[in-house]
Amino acid sequence: MNSYGVVLFHTTAAALRSEKVIERAGLTAKLIPTPRHLSSDCGIALRFGWPEREKVDMTLKQANVPLAGIHPFDAP
Amino acid sequence: MSIQYLLLSVFICVHLWLKRGVVIYLDNAATSWPKPPEVLRAMTDFMERRGGNPGRSGHQLSIDAGRAVYDAREAVAELFHVADPLRIIFTLNATHALNIALHGIVRAGDSVVTTGIEHNSVMRPLKALQKGGAQVTAVPCRADTTLDLEAMARAIKPGTRLVAATHASNVTGALMPVAEIGRQAHASGALFLVDAAQTGGCVPLDVTALGIDLLAFSGHKGLLGPAGTGGLVIGPNVDTAAMEPLLRGGTGSRSEFYEQPEDLPDRFESGTPNGPGLAGLAAGVRHVLGLGVENIRARELESADTLRRGLAAARGVRLYGPPDTAGRIAVVSFTIDGRSVSEAGLRLDEEFGVMCRVGLHCAPSAHRTLGTFPEGTIRFAPGLMAAKADIAAALRAVETIAQG
Numbered sequence: 363m364n365s366y367g368v369v370l371f372h373t374t375a376a377a378l379r380s381e382k383v384i385e386r387a388g389l390t391a392k393l394i395p396t397p398r399h400l401s402s403d404c405g406i407a408l409r410f411g412w413p414e415r416e417k418v419d420m421t422l423k424q425a426n427v428p429l430a431g432i433h434p435f436d437a438p
Numbered sequence: 439m440s441i442q443y444l445l446l447s448v449f450i451c452v453h454l455w456l457k458r459g460v461v462i463y464l465d466n467a468a469t470s471w472p473k474p475p476e477v478l479r480a481m482t483d484f485m486e487r488r489g490g491n492p493g494r495s496g497h498q499l500s501i502d503a504g505r506a507v508y509d510a511r512e513a514v515a516e517l518f519h520v521a522d523p524l525r526i527i528f529t530l531n532a533t534h535a536l537n538i539a540l541h542g543i544v545r546a547g548d549s550v551v552t553t554g555i556e557h558n559s560v561m562r563p564l565k566a567l568q569k570g571g572a573q574v575t576a577v578p579c580r581a582d583t584t585l586d587l588e589a590m591a592r593a594i595k596p597g598t599r600l601v602a603a604t605h606a607s608n609v610t611g612a613l614m615p616v617a618e619i620g621r622q623a624h625a626s627g628a629l630f631l632v633d634a635a636q637t638g639g640c641v642p643l644d645v646t647a648l649g650i651d652l653l654a655f656s657g658h659k660g661l662l663g664p665a666g667t668g669g670l671v672i673g674p675n676v677d678t679a680a681m682e683p684l685l686r687g688g689t690g691s692r693s694e695f696y697e698q699p700e701d702l703p704d705r706f707e708s709g710t711p712n713g714p715g716l717a718g719l720a721a722g723v724r725h726v727l728g729l730g731v732e733n734i735r736a737r738e739l740e741s742a743d744t745l746r747r748g749l750a751a752a753r754g755v756r757l758y759g760p761p762d763t764a765g766r767i768a769v770v771s772f773t774i775d776g777r778s779v780s781e782a783g784l785r786l787d788e789e790f791g792v793m794c795r796v797g798l799h800c801a802p803s804a805h806r807t808l809g810t811f812p813e814g815t816i817r818f819a820p821g822l823m824a825a826k827a828d829i830a831a832a833l834r835a836v837e838t839i840a841q842g
Contacts, residue, residue, distance in 0.1 A: 372701045373691045374493030375524050378501075378508035395496025404691040405496050406504070426522060428701065 365412040368394070369422065370401045370430040377406045383425040389414055400433050409435065460791030462828045466821035467608055467636060467769050468795050469658045469665060473722065477662060480506075480721035484714045492713050493690045506717040511703075513723035517661070517731075518653060519644040520671050527670040527706040528716060532635035533559040534684075535654035535670035538706055539631050540564065540602070542681035543652075546571030548599035551628070553585055553614060554578040555607050555804040560633055564602070579807050582760045583612040591622050598628040605637040609804040609815065610759030611742070611769030613641070620649030629676060635659060639726045640767055641735055651676050660734075662726060662822075663719030666712050678705060685709065734822055738768035741820035741829050745770045748833035754840040758808050758815060771808075771815040774840045779816050782839050786816075790835035794818050 369391075371377040377393060384391045391410040396403065410418050412434060419432060463471050484506055490499030492507045511523040520526060529535045540563040544550055550564060554576045561576075568574045577593045579585050585603075594601055601623035606613045616632055623630040631652040634643060639660030645653050650673065657667025672678055679700045687708030692699045699705055726734065743763055749755045754775040760766055774782055783796035797814040798805050805811040820829065 372699065373524070373689070373704045374504055375508060375511070375703050376701070378493075378504050379511075379524060381505075382508070382512070393496075393501050403693075405494060406501060428524070 366409050366435045367412045367415050367418070367432060368397065368400065368435040369408040369410070369418065369432050370396065371404050371407065372428060372430050374404050374406055376428050377404060377408060379425075380408050380422055380427045380429075383421060383427060384408065384410070384418060387417070387421045389417060389421065391418065397435060400435070401430065403430055462790070462792045462824075462832055464792060464794045464818040464820050464824065464828075464832060466659065467799075467817060467819035470660065470662055470821050472823060473662055473664070473718070474725040476721045476725060477664065477718045481664065481714045481718040484717035488713070488717070491710055492716075494688075494710070503713050506720065507711055507713060510716040510720035510723070513720045513727070514655075514661075514669060514671075516727060517639065517643070517723050518655070518671055519646055521646070522674070524702050525672045525674070527672065527703045528711055529668045529670060530666055530712075531658070531668040532633065532654045532656040533668075535668050536560055536631075536633060537563050538670055538681075538684045539652045539654060540567060540600075541684055542706075543600055543629060543631075543676075544572050545599075547573075549573040549575070549595070549597065550600045550602060551575045551577065551590070551593045551598055552602045553590075553604065555583045555609070555612075555801065555807055556602070556604055557608055557633065557635070558800045558802070559635070560602055560604070561803065576803065579612075581807065581809070582758070583607050583610045583804055583807050584760050584765065585614050585619075587615060587618055587622075590619060594622050594626045594628060596626050598623070598626050600631060601628050602631040602633070604633040604635075605641065605643070606767045606769070607759070607801070607804055608636050608769065609799050609801050609817065610771050610808065611636075611766040611819075612760050613637075613765050613767060616650065617648050624649055636767060636769065639723070639731060639734065640738060642731045645671055645673060657715070657719045657722070660726070661719060662722030664715045664722075667715045667719040670706070672702065678702060681705075683708070729822075735767075737822060738820060738824075739763055739766070741824045741826075742766070742768035742770055742818075744826075744829050745818055745820065745833065748829075749836060752833070752837050752840055755836065758810065768820050770818045770820075771810075772818075772836075773810065773813075773815050774836065777839060779814050782816055782836075785839050786832075786835055790831065790838075792832050792835050 657663035689704035
């Protein structure tokens with residue numbers, strides 16, 4: 363099983379911004395439909411490799427992207 | 439058939455053949471034309487390949503459509519030096535953006551100060567707010583539509599809620615001293631709203647350096663995007679949670695609540711956005727950034743100055759607006775003695791292929807200031823694509839109309 367995490371957002375604009383910010387920081391992530399068991403806030407979330415959790419968190423905070431939360435997410 | 443009639447017919451045919459398809463487009467203050475080819479390509483590409491609903495679903499077409507819209511946010515942020523692209527609200531046009539700002543901020547009992555040359559996109563919402571109990575002061579401008587900063591300073595008082603000013607007159611092209619007005623507004627604790635419909639993409643604009651709290655812009659003029667695009671930049675000092683949105687509805691976010699979300703840009707962006715239009719806008723703004731706003735300004739002013747010199751030398755032509763180039767954008771207003779502006783406009787179009795706008799230009803207070811109300815003026819607004827030959831041909835056309 364792969365170990366992922368997801369970043370949740372209140373708006374899709376923030377999710378799309380996070381994708382750009384993460385990409386520019388040289389990290390890897392993918393926008394996916396928000397897992398319903400985690401949130402119903404906004405339709406898309408950013409999935410990343412859990413070992414990069416701190417880098418992702420720091421990069422998004424430095425860019426002032428408003429987040430709704432970061433959760434572990436184990437999925438195929 | 440007489441020989442004279444035959445000759446006349448031949449002459450008319452040759453004349454029409456020579457004039458075929460001539461388009462000298464000098465109406466860029468209304469909308470820019472033609473658009474760069476990449477704007478059309480971006481819009482077609484959006485329709486063909488990225489056609490999902492931006493920000494609604496989680497599938498690839500929806501996400502990709504969302505990326506196109508987000509790209510437009512980043513492009514506009516770069517153009518206007520906006521630190522946070524999420525504080526750019528996309529709208530139908532500058533009028534829509536101005537309405538969000540004015541109706542969102544001004545309440546009964548608030549006082550608003552504006553200039554005496556504003557477009558109806560500012561004056562009509564303010565008139566409605568005045569009927570609802572707001573106090574509105576329009577500071578008269580000088581006869582050439584320039585602003586007297588001392589009169590402005592006297593009108594702005596401690597407790598003034600909002601100062602609203604155009605960045606440049608859509609009638610004369612006169613630039614307003616926005617940096618100074620911003621300082622005056624902030625010294626009294628007021629917010630500062632700027633209508634950049636005429637200047638976005640044509641004049642360098644840095645919202646942070648100029649102290650602009652709210653900037654309304656048009657997407658289809660100097661930003662070279664399609665009609666149906668525009669926006670409002672909201673600065674960090676504006677309490678957006680306290681601003682009532684103009685529209686409420688689906689945002690694709692916080693769907694379990696009936697209350698409109700406070701998050702930006704969703705608070706002010708309900709309903710499906712103009713995806714193809716915003717994809718085109720992103721391409722238009724990238725084109726502008728590639729050329730450089732300073733270079734665009736220099737090129738447009740060169741055309742405008744050639745027009746002004748030629749018109750000043752033409753007999754029977756009256757020019758309006760400030761004389762100094764640095765204080766203007768590429769908008770030239772004039773009248774021809776003894777000719778109505780509508781007659782001149784029709785002849786410019788039909789006989790010479792010169793496309794311009796005549797009349798009041800939706801800005802009656804500017805024309806009252808100039809003394810051209812209610813007849814209005816003829817307005818030439820050369821854009822980026824105006825060739826020297828076009829400018830010369832437009833001047834010859836005016837001379838011909840003025841002469842006979």
